[in-house]
Amino acid sequence: MxxxxxxxxxxxxxxxxxxxxxxxxxxxxxxxxxxxxxxxxxxxxxxxxxxxxxxxxxxxxxxxxxxxxxxxxxxxxxxxxxxxxxxxxxxxxxxEPPLRYPIASRTRFSEIVSGEGRAPGGRLVGSRVETASAEIAAALRLPPGAFVLRIDMLREADGVPLTLGSHWYEAERCRDLDLVVAATGSVTRALETLGLGDYRRLETRVTARLADEEERKQLSLPSGRAVLVVDAINGDAQRRPIQYSRARFAADRVQLVVKN
Known part of the structure; x- marks a missing residue:
């Protein structure tokens, strides 16, 4: 032209x-x-x-x-x-410049976003009880075929979608957790109602790939954009796993920082 x-x-x-x-x-x-x-x-x-x-x-x-x-x-x-x-x-x-997102033993979305001077937000996308896959059962130290509660959430910073997260919990131990998440918009506050609010990061794995159709829709991403996939295991004070999560971050909106 x-x-x-x-x-x-x-x-x-x-x-x-x-x-x-x-x-x-x-x-x-x-x-x-x-x-x-x-x-x-x-x-x-x-x-x-x-x-x-x-x-x-x-x-x-x-x-x-x-x-x-x-x-x-x-x-x-x-x-x-x-x-x-x-x-x-x-x-x-x-x-906005990429949001610094520290990954440490205590990682809390709302605290991180607020600390960067932005307004955190979140909503429940869906929840259901399902049979744990071999990967999830092993991560939560559950027997094969155990029931887990899956909670899917979309988290935002200043109204901009930042991460789509799927979280799995032992269904019996975390009964009705999804109802509290829906009411509060916060996984941390929901876990606090069960006496599990002081959970700590036990393991983190980070990979990258192109966003799939659902991720593009929820995160408002154009075709061809990448997501950072953060798989994590969080445990209680006795290091017993209570949550397995898979967060898909819009890759160009965050900067993951590993804290030693």
Missing amino acids: NASDDTSMTGPAIADEAGANDVARGTGIALWRQIVERIEAEIAEGKLAPGSRLPTEMELAERFGVNRHTLRRALGMLTEQGLIEATPGRGTFIK
Whole structure:
């Protein structure tokens, strides 16, 4: 594409608040590239702060005096560069820097997110009692075929989906835990009601892969994005396993930090 590709509007570009034209025709620089450079500059200058929402496509197209096709090419480039991110149903936002997520003997989502100056959130996605797989039974030191309670949760930071987690517990020991999670939105607070709030990390394994369809849907990820898969075993004061979890983090939204 060159500067003449955008033929839907031939008048001058609409001036920004400072009174200067945002894009100019006839310069040899493609209009979409000028839009990219303009938004890049506003991010660098702090005019567009991390976490702030961009105007709608229609508003941006009007501001820059271009058609929607040209604007979308610019937004696509900014997305590829990791500067902006579209969240279905919410809009397009200036990306926050990756959230530092320490993994230590005591790892608590809400405390970590709050400590980074962001607002934690969470909701129950689903729960059910199922037969433990060989992997889960071994992790929880249960006999083959034992029943476990599975709880799936979506956790957010400042309203942005961060991790989709599946957690398994011995069904008899943690009966009705899912009901408390649904009421409180917190696994930690739910475990505290059972006297298990002081759980500690016994083991952590981290792998990476492309997000599957359900993960892309829940985490609002475009096709081709990766997730960090964190498998963990948490235990009580006697180091008896009480929880096996598999958290899938949006890889570009977190920075996992292993604490010694």
